[in-house]
Amino acid sequence: MWQSLYAAHKDQGFVVVTVAMDVPEAARPWIDAAKPTYPCLIDGNHHVAELYNMVNVPQATWIDEKGHIVRPPENAGSSDAFRRMDRVTKQMTPEQVADRERTKKTYIAAVRDWVLKGAASEFAYDAAAARARLFLPDAGIAEAHAHFRLAQHLLGRGKRDEAVEHFSQASRLHPDSWCIWRQAAQKDASGLAAGPEFWARVDALGDRPYHRPIDMKGI
């Protein structure tokens, strides 16, 4: 998703760092197929999700040359159009596809604008505006990450039943985290947690978003 953006701007002081909320075996086929030239890091414990209070993928944050956050973690260009797909054929209407593509293009164009203009970009926030857009964790979220960490450790040692208990605790404490829920959920043959339980959970959102809408002109 990011390779062409990175390739176009890597000589202009820009780098993409991706973090897979995944174990290495699950991430490997995707990275092998895409052959990205930017760093692709593996984060089975979802440490970055904990540090940045991220709840889904893709999410991204913009960090300037001094290491300061100039756009807090947010949905990185995905739309909720998929929720209206035909769930048998997995097909979306042309309008839904267009909605998805427009959101992605608008987001990537904004990243490009920031790469070229820096702090002068209308998409880069000053400190007060950035702070106002942060999502801060609560005690339940902090405890959820502790349970998730324990669950991944236990799973890696073959203690599946006990791991499942702690995954459940984590999801109960942090219900907004799709990262936690989908990592722990049953996967289909293609590795996706997109079965009936996923759709039931998506439907239970009602009017709430799966990907939080991006606060960005054009989206």
Add this chain to the structure above:
Amino acid sequence: MVTVLYEQSQTNCATARAAGEDLWIGTHELESATGWSMKPQGLCRGDVCVPAPVGQAGDYVAGDAVNAAAFWRRMGNPVVHDGAREVWVLGTSAGHRGASLQSLEAPDFALPDLAGVTHTLSEHRGKKVLLATWASW
């Protein structure tokens, strides 16, 4: 043997003794597992020191051992363990994470790529970084 999970590290602690919701660890081992060390003024890391509550020191410190779980809870950090009390997560509070984000200093981390090479966020200082997550699921 008790395994302590703290931030990104995992440490086997030979001196650790778990009992109920208490986890006693030798001070040297706790320091190597977490960076927190016992000083006369309390359990310290950097400029921060957390004293044991007045009159309850015995629940927190005993000889060369520290009740890490008690200190962690006192700091508002989550503590969770497995049923056998062999694996303990000494977690980090929402307050600490939130303050870190509000500083707008992007929290640093070290993670491996598929080849096992460790990368940090801070090694890219001087560049603009798009830090993006994804997953196979």
